[in-house]
Amino acid sequence: MTIKVLAIGDVIGKPGRRCLSKLLPLARERFQPDIVICNGENAAGGFGLTKKIYNQFVDNFGIDCITMGNHWHDKPEIHSFAPQAERLVLPANMMNVDRLDAAFRVLKSKSGHSFAVINLIGRAFMHPDNRDFFTPVEAILKQLPDQCKIRIVDFHGEATSEKQGIGHFLKGRASLVYGTHSHVPTADERIMGGFTGYTTDLGMTGPYDSVIGIRTEAALQRMQTGEKRRFEPATHDLWLCFILAEIDPATGRCVGIQRHRWEYEQMKDQITGSDEDE
Numbered sequence: 001m002t003i004k005v006l007a008i009g010d011v012i013g014k015p016g017r018r019c020l021s022k023l024l025p026l027a028r029e030r031f032q033p034d035i036v037i038c039n040g041e042n043a044a045g046g047f048g049l050t051k052k053i054y055n056q057f058v059d060n061f062g063i064d065c066i067t068m069g070n071h072w073h074d075k076p077e078i079h080s081f082a083p084q085a086e087r088l089v090l091p092a093n094m095m096n097v098d099r100l101d102a103a104f105r106v107l108k109s110k111s112g113h114s115f116a117v118i119n120l121i122g123r124a125f126m127h128p129d130n131r132d133f134f135t136p137v138e139a140i141l142k143q144l145p146d147q148c149k150i151r152i153v154d155f156h157g158e159a160t161s162e163k164q165g166i167g168h169f170l171k172g173r174a175s176l177v178y179g180t181h182s183h184v185p186t187a188d189e190r191i192m193g194g195f196t197g198y199t200t201d202l203g204m205t206g207p208y209d210s211v212i213g214i215r216t217e218a219a220l221q222r223m224q225t226g227e228k229r230r231f232e233p234a235t236h237d238l239w240l241c242f243i244l245a246e247i248d249p250a251t252g253r254c255v256g257i258q259r260h261r262w263e264y265e266q267m268k269d270q271i272t273g274s275d276e277d278e
Ligand SMILES: [Fe+2]
Pocket: 010, 041, 042, 069, 181, 182, 183
């Protein structure tokens, strides 16, 4: 028997949360995942995470673990709940994360299997004070209990090269390594070294009629004139992007990885219940 992990990248604001709330139940029904993980760094208005949304993800959507990224601290209230949040991880090597134990969690799947989730952040084209990511991930792997074979890493970074680099660095030692942050899904899912499920970026869950989730007009304006107009999430063309990885719980080896892109407009007829906003 294998353990199925359903991994979702950056969820963008209210449109992303709506897409998640409507399509995740359908994905659960279809694939019966044992573990569901998503990246929450853009979940609150496109920037950061609030306690209310954290609770919604965990309690209502049944998300097992929420990873973060460069926007983790955009909503100041996160400082009050992050230390106690059992299902939240912050990037280990980010310049303003100084506790290694904030960057990983060892949790139990509904089927009773122990699994670990680790969050790292890139350095290329990212904040210049982000630290080395190789040392902390080595330290975290050493701390994990031996019986915890399922090891999942969200590498939040801009450069595809760094993401592939960390994939190779962790092959044979992590079950699943995937990238987030670019908000664009890549088509390179594979099993590295016959062991580690890998994809360069999961892509965002949210509005694709946009510039990486932001209203096109404001993004273009900034590119053309440098004027900083308020960035807000776009609203149309919602996609749920995810990968589904099958992992052998006895060894931690990934034995299958598939990429999915569900477009809300095409899937909505299959949703049971109301199409209205909650
Ligand atoms: Fe993001």
